[in-house]
Amino acid sequence: MRTNTVASTASQGPDAVYAQSLAEGVWRVQRCTACKLPIFFPRTACTHCGSFDYSWFEPSPLGIVHSTTVMRRPAQAGGDLQLCLVDLDDGFRMMSRVDGVAPASVAIDDRVEAFIGERDGEPLVLFRKTGVSA
Ligand SMILES: [Zn+2]
Incomplete structure (x- = not known):
């Protein structure tokens, strides 16, 4: 028997998270945790400072x-x-x-x-x- 206990969202890239959120009717954009600037279009690193830490906001x-x-x-x-x-x-x-x-x-x-x-x-x-x- 195979089980998969890894949360699927943990392995999704930011573009997939973005698309899934839109499909659920919510527009979310990344914000860099380090420099606080928004990141758009979704990507793994901040385009302003290069940080890999971000959160999502509406x-x-x-x-x-x-x-x-x-x-x-x-x-x-x-x-x-x-x-x-x-x-x-x-x-x-x-x-x-x-x-x-x-x-x-x-x-x-x-x-x-x-x-x-x-x-x-x-x-x-x-x-x-x-x-x-x-
Ligand atoms: Zn940044």
Whole structure:
């Protein structure tokens, strides 16, 4: 008889922990224990100081558009796709897109809010404009 008593989460890399958390509906980001800065995208060592010690926190969903572009695609390929870099209020930058608006209507300095959406059945962090009425 074989048994496995090792907790599966103990052997997961940070990218797997990140993906599993998103699948459970919670957005978590690493914070370095040594220098206290957020680490994004998930990785095993801090990009600021090289420490291997980190914890997970739920960041504020609020941020501001740092840059934006529209990737032109034919309609049969899904149409134009908006892509942006967002500076989160909690001090890290991520690539994503602003959902629910015309791709070219997103502007630098737009205030945005993160939510967990999905693409091809996989959860991912997307953004929507704040203070926009339909
Ligand atoms: Zn650090």
